[in-house]
Amino acid sequence: MDVDDAAMNAEARRLEDEKARADAAAAADAEAEFRALQRRREAEIEAAHAEREKRARELEETRRKKLKPGNRDACSLPYVDGTDPLYRAASNGDIAAVKRVLKAMKTKRERWVAANSRNEDADDQSALHVAASRGYLLMTRELLDAGAELLPDEKGRTPLHLAAANDDEPLVKLLLKRAKRKWDAKTAFTTGGYSRPAAPVHLCKKPNLRKLLEFRGCGDDDGGQTRIKVEGDGRGVEMTTSMKIAAGVAAFVVALYVRARRQIEEGYARPTKYVR
Known part of the structure; x- marks a missing residue:
């Protein structure tokens, strides 16, 4: 191999080494950028989760402050899962909370609406469904007193x-x-x-x-x-008993009529009175 070939081979190897180093550097930069993006995304998710927890705590605190006798807005604040306070109280088996929610309603109409409110996120069930399915007798009586149907x-x-x-x-x-x-x-x-x-x-x-x-x-x-x-x-x-009797009599009359018509069509003649 002459000097020119050796120089060319050395230059080719140098170029390949530089390309490999450049590719490695580019790959390292891309990986670093991806990791930074991933860390930012995780931070955003954690911040959003913390914000939701904060809002949930604020909503619970607002509910506890408003849930007192004479405050009709107690049942207008749904939980995060979409259920109303009366349904949640019944699900927790808390009869005291059920009484507080019903007592917070000022009028009989508002108590009736609260007792018969059905939750779309809970198979359209009401608080009475929960009380009946779990055997809460006293809670069922409270809901029935409020007008539950x-x-x-x-x-x-x-x-x-x-x-x-x-x-x-x-x-x-x-x-x-x-x-x-x-x-x-x-x-x-x-x-x-x-x-x-x-x-x-x-x-x-x-x-x-x-x-x-x-x-x-x-x-x-x-x-x-x-x-x-x-x-x-x-x-x-x-069908009541009187309806069944009427239906039976009507069927008997229709049967006699059909039989008479058939006999007339067949040339049946009523026998005359015997005369000596």
Whole structure:
């Protein structure tokens, strides 16, 4: 190898080394920039999280200050999860908080609105759903005193359905005795793997509780048909005894008429009186 070739090879190696060092430096700069960006992003996330926690604490402090007798704004401050104070108090099993919220309402109308408020973020359930599903008898009585009704949630379940599913006999008796719009307790729902609409009697297992529900009109009719309130087409409407008798008489008259018409068409003649 002559001198020129050696010089060219040395120059080529030098250029490759400089390129490798430049690439390494560029890669190091890019990595440093990425790490700096990542640190800034983490700092922004931590700051946003701290700000949310601060706002939540301020909201809780504002609620505690406002939640006192005679302040109607107590139920106008939703929690971070979207639920109202009465639902949250019922979920926590805090009957004292339930009483404070209801007492904060000045008028009977406002107490009724608070007791029947349903939460979209909690399957459209009300505070009465929570009390009935967990067996809070005293809390249920407080809510009923405020005007709570047997409203269905997004799955069609009323508080009576939930109490019957838990075989809670005292709570079922209280709901049947005190609740308004009892007919809504017969509203059927088809979720949960049921092959046909389920009434409260379908959900309980205690024989005496099933008899009570059947006696109060929350059971089955003939052939296992559920007593439910149906709008529109009239299917599932309960027939009284007088209606059943009238339907039977009408069917008998129609049958006699059809038989007479058939006999006339076949040339049937009524026999005349025998004369000697």
